[in-house]
Structures are given as structure tokens and as C-alpha cells.
Amino acid sequence: MNLPPFKLERYFAQYEFNTEFLLCSSDCEAMSIADLLSFEPDAAEKFSHVWLGYTESQGSPALRTEICKLYETIQPEQVLVHTGAGEAIYLFMHAALKENDHVIVHTPNYQSLAEVARGIGCDVNPWTAREENGWTLNLDELRGLLRPATKAIVVNTPHNPTGYLMPQADFDALNRFARDCGLLLFSDEVYRESEYDPASRLPAACDFGDHAVSLGVTSKTYGLAGLRIGWIATHNRAIYERMASLKDYTTICNSAPSEFLAELALRHRDKLAARNLEIIQRNLSIVDAFLSRRADLFSWVRPRAGSMAFPKLLHGDIEEFCDRLVKKAGVLLLPGTMYDDTANHFRLGLGRKNLPEAIARVEEFLS
Numbered sequence: 001m002n003l004p005p006f007k008l009e010r011y012f013a014q015y016e017f018n019t020e021f022l023l024c025s026s027d028c029e030a031m032s033i034a035d036l037l038s039f040e041p042d043a044a045e046k047f048s049h050v051w052l053g054y055t056e057s058q059g060s061p062a063l064r065t066e067i068c069k070l071y072e073t074i075q076p077e078q079v080l081v082h083t084g085a086g087e088a089i090y091l092f093m094h095a096a097l098k099e100n101d102h103v104i105v106h107t108p109n110y111q112s113l114a115e116v117a118r119g120i121g122c123d124v125n126p127w128t129a130r131e132e133n134g135w136t137l138n139l140d141e142l143r144g145l146l147r148p149a150t151k152a153i154v155v156n157t158p159h160n161p162t163g164y165l166m167p168q169a170d171f172d173a174l175n176r177f178a179r180d181c182g183l184l185l186f187s188d189e190v191y192r193e194s195e196y197d198p199a200s201r202l203p204a205a206c207d208f209g210d211h212a213v214s215l216g217v218t219s220k221t222y223g224l225a226g227l228r229i230g231w232i233a234t235h236n237r238a239i240y241e242r243m244a245s246l247k248d249y250t251t252i253c254n255s256a257p258s259e260f261l262a263e264l265a266l267r268h269r270d271k272l273a274a275r276n277l278e279i280i281q282r283n284l285s286i287v288d289a290f291l292s293r294r295a296d297l298f299s300w301v302r303p304r305a306g307s308m309a310f311p312k313l314l315h316g317d318i319e320e321f322c323d324r325l326v327k328k329a330g331v332l333l334l335p336g337t338m339y340d341d342t343a344n345h346f347r348l349g350l351g352r353k354n355l356p357e358a359i360a361r362v363e364e365f366l367s
């Protein structure tokens with residue numbers, strides 16, 4: 001299998017740990033182990049007794065029970081825990097696909113959602129979200145992309161990088177379409193529970209039936225990327241078993257301390273999500289004001305969920321702009337070219353506490 005460099009990760013590798021302001025992070029503000037342990041009075045004591053042997057390959061039963069609370073119809077044996085969402089994407093693609101299969105991927109996309117399938121030898125077609133339509137996806141276009149060899153549809157809502165949230169009627173129709181056509185739907189829901197209007201939250205795809213696999217993680221809405229705990233939830237036994245069997249060749253089982261902390265975090269996920277949404281809401285109003293002050297330079301479609309937006313630079317070249325900004329002002333933005341976007345967009349992160357200072361630095365740079 002021949003995988004090209006993961007552009008976004010290689011870009012971050014140059015700057016993430018030596019730049020003052022990361023203004024393009026997709027995850028929300030993290031916290032220390034001590035802060036997380038303080039959520040329950042006896043948690044620190046229990047954590048010190050966590051046994052450092054191998055753990056159950058599918059994830060600890062207690063953690064999987066906690067994960068089930070995100071879903072309506074899922075039982076612990078239908079949850080498979082991974083090292084981050086990244087591992088789950090990699091294993092799903094290998095479990096579900098083979099050379100010459102056709103896969104339809106919501107685009108622009110987090111690179112591995114298309115690249116792993118391509119690396120396996122699949123024919124990958126974009127299902128393109130367009131800015132002029134508010135980054136919406138058109139179901140008629142999807143129907144037109146279908147081929148006899150189509151095996152799976154990959155969708156990501158709330159969406160990285162646009163913050164697009166699919167309307168419920170479209171999500172229902174997408175699930176019906178996948179099920180009726182005998183296709184797998186891989187639903188990347190890692191930004192779920194970060195909707196700005198909680199009433200707009202979508203049901204999880206896995207609750208629609210065994211055509212679907214839902215992907216979750218502690219990294220984004222809950223701000224705990226360092227735990228490296230992700231999972232899939234599915235009624236599809238065959239896919240589950242194949243992924244579980246492939247996991248024996250990657251990580252075998254998860255980190256015991258991380259499983260303990262993830263279980264604790266998910267017991268308090270409402271509190272974690274509320275804290276991060278508060279940061280996002282405050283940041284959104286600062287970005288709103290900034291972008292309207294500089295409407296000569298930028299435009300955007302305001303996101304409806306998640307911790308990022310995908311504004312557009314109206315003049316100049318986005319790669320050159322981001323390069324000058326990081327080198328001269330110490331602020332990292334992510335050029336849309338990392339997503340193969342050619343229309344001068346850039347990713348702006350909304351989940352970090354220091355966004356007000358970062359935006360002030362950008363304004364200073366621009367003036």
C-alpha cells in the first residue's frame with residue numbers, strides 16, 4: 001500500500017510546537033490530568049491503582065458502556081475502541097474495501113477519509129460541498145455518482161473544515177439511500193455534540209441500521225486529544241469483526257490509563273462540551289467582528305457546529321499569506337491547499353482560549 005504524505009499533519013509538524021498562536025486547531029482547549037481527575041472526589045486515588053497490563057482488545061467494558069450513552073440503540077459489544085479516530089478510519093477502510101471498489105467521499109475532507117481507500121486501490125469520487133451553496137451537499141449529485149462497483153459513502157458532519165451541519169431531513173435521506181442501495185455509510189461524527197444550537201444535533205448514523213458505522217473520539221468536542229481514544233459504533237457485525245481482527249496488527253489494545261481517563265471524561269461529557277462550546281461561542285463573536293472589519297480581505301460562511309471555519313482570502317495567495325503570517329507574526333493558519341482546495345480558503349480554529357490574542361496579532365500584522 002502506497003500512502004502519500006498526510007499534508008495537514010506534515011504542515012503542523014513544521015509549526016505546531018514552535019509557534020506562539022495556533023489559530024487553526026481542530027480540537028478544543030485541552031486540560032491537565034489533574035483537572036480531569038478533579039471531576040470526581042475519588043478519581044485520583046483510583047487512577048493511581050490502574051493496572052498497567054494489556055487491556056481488552058475491544059476496549060474496557062466500562063468505557064464501552066459509557067460510549068453507548070452517545071447512541072440510542074448501541075450495546076457495548078457493538079463498540080470497538082481505537083487509538084484515536086485515525087486508527088479507526090484506517091482499519092474501517094481495510095475491513096470494508098478492496099482494490100477497484102468505488103467509494104464516494106464528502107469533499108473537502110480530512111485527508112485519510114479518502115487517501116486510505118485510494119491507497120488500497122479503490123476508485124474514489126468526491127461528493128463536493130460548494131461554498132456558493134453554504135457548503136451543503138446535494139443528494140441528487142450523490143445519486144449521480146453511484147456505480148455498480150460503489151461500496152461505501154464517507155460523510156463527515158459536523159464537517160472539518162467548513163463547520164457545515166447537515167439538515168436532519170438530508171441525513172435521514174442519506175441513510176435511506178445508503179441502506180436501499182446496499183452501501184456502507186461511514187459517518188465521521190467526531191465533532192458531534194458541538195452544535196451551536198443543540199436542537200440541530202443529528203442522530204448518529206449507527207442508530208439508523210447496520211449499513212452505518214459511526215466514528216467518535218475524545219479529541220474534538222471534549223478537548224482531550226492527548227488521550228488518543230477513538231471508537232466506532234455499529235450494528236454491522238461483519239465489519240466489526242474484521243476491524244477487531246485487523247486491530248491485532250496495529251495496536252492490539254488501548255492504553256490502560258487513557259481508557260480510565262476517557263471513561264471518566266465521558267461520564268462528564270456534558271460539562272466538557274458545555275465548557276468548550278462557551279469558548280467557541282465567545283470566539284465566534286470575535287471572529288465575526290474581525291471578518292466584518294476586514295470584509296475587504298476576507299469572506300466566510302459562518303459555521304453551524306464544530307471548532308473551525310473555512311474562510312476565504314479575497315486577494316493574494318493563501319499559501320504565501322499563511323507563510324508570512326506564521327513567520328512574521330507567530331500565528332498559524334492552515335492553507336486550504338492542504339485539503340486540495342484551490343479557491344484561497346484557510347482553516348480557522350475556534351476552540352482555543354487564546355483566540356482573542358491571536359486575532360489581535362493578525363490585525364496588527366495586517367495593518
Ligand SMILES: Cc1ncc(COP(=O)(O)O)c(C=O)c1O
Binds near residue numbers: 084085160219
Ligand atoms: C474529521 C476528522 N476525523 C478524524 C480525525 C482524527 O482524530 P484523531 O486525531 O483524534 O485521531 C480528525 C482530526 O482532525 C478529523 O478532523
